Amino acid sequence: MSFREEHELHKRRFGRNLGLGLVLAGFVALVFGLTVAKVSTEDFRMPTQQGEGY
């Protein structure tokens, strides 16, 4: 038994899903990188250190 040949529509959907997946993965990496960059700066302070009396 052989599987039916994939319709062009399925290929297009796969391409769209793959593209979106890669964009989302890139976004996650970017937010991670941004977080690291921001907490690495000299003027970054932990929230608990910002207020007096905590």
Add this chain to the structure above:
Amino acid sequence: MSDASLNQASTAQPGEAGFGDFFALLKPRVMVLVVFTALVGLLAAPVALHPVEALATILFIAVGGGAAGALNMWWESDIDAVMKRTARRPIPAGKVTRDEAFAFGITLAAFSVVMLWLATNALAAAILAFTIFFYVVIYTIGLKRWTPQNIVIGGAAGAFPPMIGWAAATGTVSLESVLMFALIFMWTPPHFWALALFMRGDYDNAGVPMLTVTHGRRATRIHILVYTVLLAALALGAGFTQIGGPVYLAVALVFNALFLRDAVAIWRRDEAMAEADNYRVEKRAFRLSLWYLFAHFTAILAEAALRGAGLGGWA
């Protein structure tokens, strides 16, 4: 909207567009200009961002610019369908529905503004939001279809990216960023009017009141010359300000001389001459205008780099 455009638009099925179709909605070629000028604004600023923050800034500005492009295509799908130059865009080509384009554009617009705010500061995000609003609401929905000055006023939208890049780095708007804004603002009219001279049929068919349609081609040729003279004065004058220096001035002298030469040639020609050589000079001026902007912003960047090494500017 024409019957042809209605038929074409109706072929799109929701949820069946490919990744490339959505990417095309972002006007990637326009995005190149946005990214480049924003990058120059960012790198020419006296405050250096962390490389990751700089990358994020450019990406979010690009996404914001792309969102504005998608919303522009959503609103203009009727005239895009009747213009040869734009008939293959995703909506008139029947690949993306108007509703999809709107949802895509508005979501990316909000996303880019919020993310730019989080990555940099509120001022940069506010200018980006205003840029998207200006391009979509003021230019696309408001001005484009009722005034021949559409290009002049609408050009402001394309002039904001270096100002956003500068604001992202410094948190301020200063003379330097205003000068970069002014350079693109003054460059836009002669750039688009040169295009309109050899693409007039398109704008005629779409009913867009370009200067060529409302005031005629003679008036357009005069306008190109006047704006190019004003642009040259601004571009050369900027050479003696904080963004300028010897390198910038040398580049500005060469490119403004070339652009003025073409503007004068366009002004001296009539339609018979232009049609005889298939708008050779107008097409050359249009191509040159692209190099003109690229060269000026590269020179601004070079001056900033030299200043960083203690060599740039006039000091």
